[in-house]
Amino acid sequence: MDYAMLTLRPLACALALSLIAGLASPAADAAKKKAAPKSKAPAVANACTDFYGNANADWLRANPLSGAASVSALETLANNARRQQLELLNTAMTSPQGNVQKLLGDFWASGLDEAAVERDGSQPIAPLLGRINAIKKSKDIPASIAALHQVGIPVLFNFGADIDLQDLERHIGYFSQGGLGLPDPAYYTRTDNDTRQLLAQYNVYVQKILTLTGTPKEKLAAESQLVIDLETRLARASKPLADLRDPRANYATVATNTLGKTYKRLQLGDFLKAQGVSDDSVSMANPALFAEMDKLIDQLKPEQWKVYLRWRVGDSMAPYLAKSFRDAEFDFRGKILRGQREQPARQQAVLDAITLAAGPMVGHEYAARYLPAATDQRAEQIAQQVREALAKAIDADTRFSDGVKNEARAKLGKLKIEVGTPKRDLDYTVQPMGRGSFGSNMLIASTWRHREEMKRIGRGNADRRWDVLPQEPSLAYDIAQNRLIVTAAMLQAPVLDMSRPESAQYGSFGALVGAELTHGFDSRGRYVNAKQEVRDWWTPAEVSAWDALAARVAAQYSAESWPGLGSVKVNGNQVRDVAIADQAGVELAWSAYRAAQPAANKDANQTFFKAWAGVWAQQLSPEAAAQRAASGIHAPGQWRTNIPLSNLPAFGEAYGCKAGTAMTRKADQQIKVFP
Incomplete structure (x- = not known):
């Protein structure tokens, strides 16, 4: 039940989420301020020396680490x-409003009822095990593999939807390596x-799961070896993990109507039909691996396949079954592989499970409950204004040639802004869950989600959904689809606080929007043009100018020390891409704000900058x-x-900072992304 595996995305940069928690550290001046007398130094002096510490002083005092690694x-x-x-x-559990909430409420209740989960034992997977145990001949194996994929348990290999690298407006199905219980194929062959x-x-661990799924004690050693033998054969035909990092090296289209003949034993043509996929092509970058699987269908005895499939079902479902399953899984995967000391609290574990199997359902209801229409509209308004500011900046940019400006204008003109939830909703038709069996509900929900994932495959479906859930805070530029994505959960303090003045909304949300939109036109965005073709649309002149800018930005950051680490300097080359986006974001948001409020006073201008500082408050x-x-x-x-x-x-004008002070560089030392 691992959707990280199920929906493996070769185009890893398709959603570049640049906003992550824990990005700042308190200034030394702020630490000193705690021990200082109550009488404060003049506000202008503090702001001109260390604006971060000045603007966030109250937050830093109110949010100590208290044993945490970061706050x-x-x-x-x-x-x-x-x-x-x-x-x-x-709320959905006690008083659901509508069918989706009824499903979620029952799902949640079934997960929280640990006594019921314990009584349920292995019953949720009994139908799956029954089908596996009914396998008689080699020709029965592929249908069982396809059926397990349908319920969200990827066995033998992975199959998921992702961007077609030759046509970014569509998704195709990717056949990729998988089916292993260990995270690295090398673990099976190293000595x-x-x-x-x-x-x-x-x-x-394999023996523990096999015991729980029906293997007698006297057969455990032999059957666990059958599992490891089959997985070792897969591992030997798999690519090293390092080879999977390059999307293009793991993309190779194959006509779907050839799969049935090429992989007769594996029956991949029938597999696609079972998943509801009727597209004319798929990607299969390692045909040798699938040829090996095709041979193994006949080479290995059905009994070995049955043991392997039972093991994969038990392993995948272990976190959602009785305590004996959960403890076995945690002892190996939790303690040994992930280095965890204890299992998560029950409530967190159930929330994680529901997010995995029914996350889009939660997102649908989350946005309806927590995203007021006024907030949604305001976010779209500010985003559009920042977009207009970017258009003006591109027009005025002296680094771009006329041809490159035309391409940039065309790309910006086609850029989509999606706020709150995806524009295209899902089909929430699903089997009723009830409150009797958490494990069964996991299978019902994951079957639904797999079905909806498979609908992404085909022409015109590339923008069908997001690769982030509405209930997860995220503000990101999707380079493949040329769109800005702002989730419902992101539209709250400190990003977009509707209780604060409008200037603050530009300083926080507007600046973050500007930073993300810049990625469509920076050294990464240059590789996808206005037609959503993967093509470098810059000339050597633009590349040279950008590299010069990046070097200057890197030098500014490299001159500063990491707060709390003494002499450790910031690695400017390491942070420069995000730093350039930050600089551009502030510039664009300021332009949008001044265009919207040309008569704003000094206090409003200062509030803009305080809002920017508030986003990055951190210990x-x-x-x-x-x-x-x-x-x-x-x-x-x-x-x-x-x-x-x-x-x-x-900024210097708003706070009266003199040129040459820490917060106001001299004119010849200032950097602008959009001069």
């Missing part, structure tokens, strides 16, 4: 969204001591800071706040 304004937003989901599910020890621990432990300094692509919040503003003359 941030965006983490608070995410926690609030989670609280809202729990509130929604509890070092650590790997052999892991394989031994894995063998123990980090030294360990978390060190980890992010080493590998993170985001600068600490102090510099995400201060550096873009120090490059913006309007």
